[in-house]
Amino acid sequence: MEDELSKIIKAGLELGAEFVDARIFMDRNTLVAKNNIEEKVRENCFSGSSIRVLFKGTWGYGTTQSTDMKSLMTATKKAVKFAKANNKNNFGLAPMKPIKDRVENKVKINPHDVSVEEKVSAVEEIFNNAGEDEKIKTISVSYFDSDNKMYFSNSEGSYIEQNIISSRAALSVNARSGNKITESYDASGGAMGFESVKYFDEAAIKKIVDYAKLQLNAAKCPKGNITAVVDGSVAGLLAHESLGHPSEADFVMNGRSFLSGLIGKRLADRSVSIIDDATVNGSGKYFYDDEGVRGQKTFIIKNGILNSYLHSRETSSKFGVESTGNGRTQGIGRKIFVRMSNTYFDKGDYKFDEMFEGIKHGIYVIKNLCGMEDPAGGSFYASCLMGFLIERGEITKPIRGEVVLTGKVLEILKNITAVGDDVVLNPGSCGKGPEDWVSAGTGGPHLRIEKIMVGGK
Amino acid sequence: MIDAKKIVAMAENLGAESSDVIISKTNTFGSFIERNIVTNVLSGVSEGYGIRVISNRRIGFVSGNDFSKSAVEKAIKTAISISKRGKKVPRGFEFSSSNKKTDVKKTFDKKISEAGEEDVVSFSNDFIKNMGDANIPLARIRFMKTEYNISNSSGADISDKGTFLVLYANTLKKSGEKMIEYEILEKTRMLDMMNLDRICSEARMHIKKSMNTKAVKTQKIPVIFSPKVLTELLITTFGEALCSKSVLLKNSPFSDKINKKIASEKFSLTDDGTLDAGLSTFGVDHEGVRTKKTVLINKGILKNFLYDAIDAARAGKKSTGNGRRGSWIYDDLFYLEPSAQASNLVVAPGTLGIDEIIKDTRKGLFVDKVSWPRGSAYSGMFSLELRTAYMIENGELTKPVRWGSVIGSIYDAIDEIEIGKEVESRAPYPTGFIESVVTPHIKFEQLDVVSKNRLRCNGS
Numbered sequence: 001m002e003d004e005l006s007k008i009i010k011a012g013l014e015l016g017a018e019f020v021d022a023r024i025f026m027d028r029n030t031l032v033a034k035n036n037i038e039e040k041v042r043e044n045c046f047s048g049s050s051i052r053v054l055f056k057g058t059w060g061y062g063t064t065q066s067t068d069m070k071s072l073m074t075a076t077k078k079a080v081k082f083a084k085a086n087n088k089n090n091f092g093l094a095p096m097k098p099i100k101d102r103v104e105n106k107v108k109i110n111p112h113d114v115s116v117e118e119k120v121s122a123v124e125e126i127f128n129n130a131g132e133d134e135k136i137k138t139i140s141v142s143y144f145d146s147d148n149k150m151y152f153s154n155s156e157g158s159y160i161e162q163n164i165i166s167s168r169a170a171l172s173v174n175a176r177s178g179n180k181i182t183e184s185y186d187a188s189g190g191a192m193g194f195e196s197v198k199y200f201d202e203a204a205i206k207k208i209v210d211y212a213k214l215q216l217n218a219a220k221c222p223k224g225n226i227t228a229v230v231d232g233s234v235a236g237l238l239a240h241e242s243l244g245h246p247s248e249a250d251f252v253m254n255g256r257s258f259l260s261g262l263i264g265k266r267l268a269d270r271s272v273s274i275i276d277d278a279t280v281n282g283s284g285k286y287f288y289d290d291e292g293v294r295g296q297k298t299f300i301i302k303n304g305i306l307n308s309y310l311h312s313r314e315t316s317s318k319f320g321v322e323s324t325g326n327g328r329t330q331g332i333g334r335k336i337f338v339r340m341s342n343t344y345f346d347k348g349d350y351k352f353d354e355m356f357e358g359i360k361h362g363i364y365v366i367k368n369l370c371g372m373e374d375p376a377g378g379s380f381y382a383s384c385l386m387g388f389l390i391e392r393g394e395i396t397k398p399i400r401g402e403v404v405l406t407g408k409v410l411e412i413l414k415n416i417t418a419v420g421d422d423v424v425l426n427p428g429s430c431g432k433g434p435e436d437w438v439s440a441g442t443g444g445p446h447l448r449i450e451k452i453m454v455g456g457k
Numbered sequence: 458m459i460d461a462k463k464i465v466a467m468a469e470n471l472g473a474e475s476s477d478v479i480i481s482k483t484n485t486f487g488s489f490i491e492r493n494i495v496t497n498v499l500s501g502v503s504e505g506y507g508i509r510v511i512s513n514r515r516i517g518f519v520s521g522n523d524f525s526k527s528a529v530e531k532a533i534k535t536a537i538s539i540s541k542r543g544k545k546v547p548r549g550f551e552f553s554s555s556n557k558k559t560d561v562k563k564t565f566d567k568k569i570s571e572a573g574e575e576d577v578v579s580f581s582n583d584f585i586k587n588m589g590d591a592n593i594p595l596a597r598i599r600f601m602k603t604e605y606n607i608s609n610s611s612g613a614d615i616s617d618k619g620t621f622l623v624l625y626a627n628t629l630k631k632s633g634e635k636m637i638e639y640e641i642l643e644k645t646r647m648l649d650m651m652n653l654d655r656i657c658s659e660a661r662m663h664i665k666k667s668m669n670t671k672a673v674k675t676q677k678i679p680v681i682f683s684p685k686v687l688t689e690l691l692i693t694t695f696g697e698a699l700c701s702k703s704v705l706l707k708n709s710p711f712s713d714k715i716n717k718k719i720a721s722e723k724f725s726l727t728d729d730g731t732l733d734a735g736l737s738t739f740g741v742d743h744e745g746v747r748t749k750k751t752v753l754i755n756k757g758i759l760k761n762f763l764y765d766a767i768d769a770a771r772a773g774k775k776s777t778g779n780g781r782r783g784s785w786i787y788d789d790l791f792y793l794e795p796s797a798q799a800s801n802l803v804v805a806p807g808t809l810g811i812d813e814i815i816k817d818t819r820k821g822l823f824v825d826k827v828s829w830p831r832g833s834a835y836s837g838m839f840s841l842e843l844r845t846a847y848m849i850e851n852g853e854l855t856k857p858v859r860w861g862s863v864i865g866s867i868y869d870a871i872d873e874i875e876i877g878k879e880v881e882s883r884a885p886y887p888t889g890f891i892e893s894v895v896t897p898h899i900k901f902e903q904l905d906v907v908s909k910n911r912l913r914c915n916g917s
Contacts, residue, residue, distance in 0.1 A: 037705050037771065039544035043535050044792060045521040045528075046505065061499040065522050082498035085574040086488075091496070120542040138706045174835070179710050181835035223864065223907045224675070254492050254594035256627060256638070333501025333788075335489055372828040374844070376594075376629055376638035379860070381828040381842040402833065404840035406862055433595065433625055434642065434886050435786065455840040455862045455907045 005153035015080040017053035021154035029146040048332035055083035057090040063333040094316035098157030103287040107193030111145035138174040167196040175212035184212035189427035191285035218398040227362035232424035236442030237368035242380040242409040245373035248338040249315035258378035268413040273346035274301040282441025283427040284341035291327035345444030348419025362390035404455040420445035461608035473510040477609035481790035490596040503788035510536040515543040550770035552609035558740030568648040569620035570602040587657035596626030603787040607745040644884040673861035679821035680904040684881035688894040697834035701768035701797040720871040726754040730800035736893035737800040744780035744795040765797040804896035807876030821849040837868030861908030873902040
């Protein structure tokens with residue numbers, strides 16, 4: 001691909017572009033899914049190319065679903081034409097040394113070495129093991145793997161081939177009693193191979209089933225200002241939605257982040273650190289971002305102090321810093337934005353049992369379902385699977401989901417009074433506004449948050 | 458290039474018992490606005506095929522975008538191979554043999570389909586101008602044309618197309634330390650239906666009114682939800698619970714409630730895939746079945762569920778023309794198998810205007826926007842964090858409020874409602890939804906509002 005891409009780059013420059021980068025994506029993925037009424041096996045295979053040019057500080061993008069030279073040339077001409085048709089802006093790019101590299105992640109069991117029959121059998125086994133309880137009425141199991149290749153080149157002399165294999169396995173169940181229907185789920189995955197299904201052993205399945213059953217007779221969620229201990233899954237959502245999004249430097253640059261002007265300020269206790277890390281094997285793993293910048297570990301909050309925003313080459317140029325390797329795109333025909341990779345709270349010192357000590361009346365909240373950022377307003381919204389009451393330092397009665405946590409981010413951060421020593425990383429995805437989805441991991445240890453706003457569904 | 462009919466013939470030659478093929482192509486011209494200037498212009502095309510084959514009465518599905526003969530052949534062989542492990546199709550299932558489609562109106566606009574980069578930039582600049590002195594940190598605009606062709610071994614070979622214009626924008630204004638943001642999400646089928654003047658005036662009005670937002674207080678009061686809130690709330694609750702998958706899996710609380718009362722007499726809900734200019738209107742669904750109008754709830758009585766072809770066979774019913782694929786920007790129709798999803802969910806309007814409903818409310822809450830307006834299909838429960846809302850006092854909108862949530866169950870709250878008469882056609886917020894909703898404002902008589910601030914008296 002190197003020759004093809006270098007011809008494209010040369011053509012873009014000859015058409016007047018000041019800078020050109022081009023990427024060819026190839027993705028092959030397999031899905032196996034089973035529920036009580038159907039079983040699906042699906043395979044998808046796609047490729048395409050995206051060319052980006054900078055002309056007088058304005059971007060133009062051209063895309064094609066082909067990888068042949070004729071289509072690539074047409075897309076390049078379009079990109080230059082679009083950039084020229086537009087307003088005159090003043091974008092620049094942070095300097096970067098040319099990189100030549102070929103990288104791929106290592107996985108335990110390469111999905112290519114596993115037959116469709118084996119994948120189906122693994123899904124059926126999880127389904128059957130979850131289905132032994134009479135209160136469980138619906139079971140859905142899915143397994144997805146993806147082999148994603150990116151060939152990248154730019155007019156500064158970089159050429160990178162990157163291959164990321166990832167997978168995700170998920171189990172969700174519904175229990176039913178009369179008209180009451182409850183749900184529970186768990187998922188495993190990231191930059192890993194077929195081994196993601198191994199997560200669902202007997203104990204993991206039992207836990208998921210138990211959570212659905214427990215909710216059938218659970219109390220309603222208390223409402224109001226309550227001390228909460230949240231598990232690593234909910235902590236991950238907090239890291240991602242409340243701090244990750246507003247630390248995206250394009251939000252800061254565009255005047256849409258409540259973190260604007262707060263670098264170097266204390267936002268939380270020194271036990272609190274939040275990290276964005278493309279190097280760990282979560283869903284957001286990559287060696288190079290979509291601008292060819294090395295993926296890295298960035299402390300957004302370090303020991304309670306706001307340490308860094310997340311940057312693409314464009315925003316780092318504006319801020320006069322180096323890119324943090326967070327320039328990412330959903331794929332063909334999509335803009336490159338500042339995006340998170342794997343975002344999580346760093347581990348602290350508290351053992352699990354210690355998290356609950358001294359809480360007279362509180363709530364233990366588990367498993368995130370979804371959340372929403374508010375980078376301008378600084379609020380936080382998280383919907384969670386379920387919870388348990390905490391009474392006199394002990395976990396007691398189950399609470400029916402969904403449990404909803406809301407509040408002002410800066411208040412919530414200040415109210416984190418204990419950070420556990422047990423970091424987990426969950427698979428997920430992230431949108432920028434209503435679209436432009438990229439895979440992103442979230443996680444953290446258990447956190448104790450004083451006086452967070454709790455509402456229930 | 459190989460067309461869908463040829464792929465069906467190839468599948469039969471390669472040993473498939475039967476097959477259906479969708480080829481879809483979506484062209485997009487788009488722009489990004491950042492800090493009130495157009496910073497990016499993009500063009501994209503998303504084209505591919507989705508092949509469903511049935512072999513030994515089992516289904517396999519493959520999709521791809523390499524149209525070379527060898528790649529398509531390989532894809533068909535893969536589909537046949539993986540169908541050996543697929544679930545058996547229900548007895549009585551056949552692909553649609555009809556080549557008829559419903560005559561639908563205002564779903565294709567030449568002005569959108571033939572737009573070039575100058576048109577997109579010009580529209581973007583019009584939007585910037587209409588927003589006046591408000592800041593636009595980020596906006597994206599899409600001019601889209603979607604075409605698809607479905608062919609199957611029952612003899613159907615049918616095509617459809619549509620256009621869409623999408624405007625998504627974060628707009629905000631700073632005043633001292635205060636920063637008020639208002640999010641715009643508008644989608645139309647025709648260029649002339651995108652009324653920038655109305656959209657921008659409304660955004661500017663909300664920004665201006667929200668400058669002195671206070672924290673809402675904990676209380677139980679009447680709450681009016683705007684169509685922006687109701688769109689996704691209705692899709693994720695009634696929309697999902699009345700689709701065949703939920704019903705067959707018995708995940709729907711309405712599975713056994715046909716002809717029973719499930720809502721106020723004032724509430725009627727129809728799925729109308731044929732609606733003029735509907736955001737989900739096509740003449741034929743994504744597996745070749747004519748679209749139609751299906752009454753779901755009539756004056757509070759549950760009448761029907763929505764079916765795709767396979768689920769219909771499972772339930773001994775006929776498809777309602779709701780075998781739908783893809784997401785709201787229709788660039789991935791070929792990527793997924795069809796499943797029953799609502800098209801345009803239409804709430805029958807009431808007789809009172811929204812101004813009259815507000816006037817009739819002594820004390821209440823008017824909610825224009827929440828962070829994520831989703832509810833549970835299982836229980837109807839929701840907990841919606843306020844983003845743009847106003848108290849109603851003595852029949853008038855008064856102070857702007859947020860920092861709290863509205864909590865309840867729409868399945869319970871729908872028993873006591875007042876429905877406005879002015880409808881809006883809206884698409885939901887996140888990708889993943891292909892449905893749309895046409896609804897007026899709805900007032901729910903009693904909902905919990907929860908906040909850090911408790912009322913000094915009568916607080917719950």
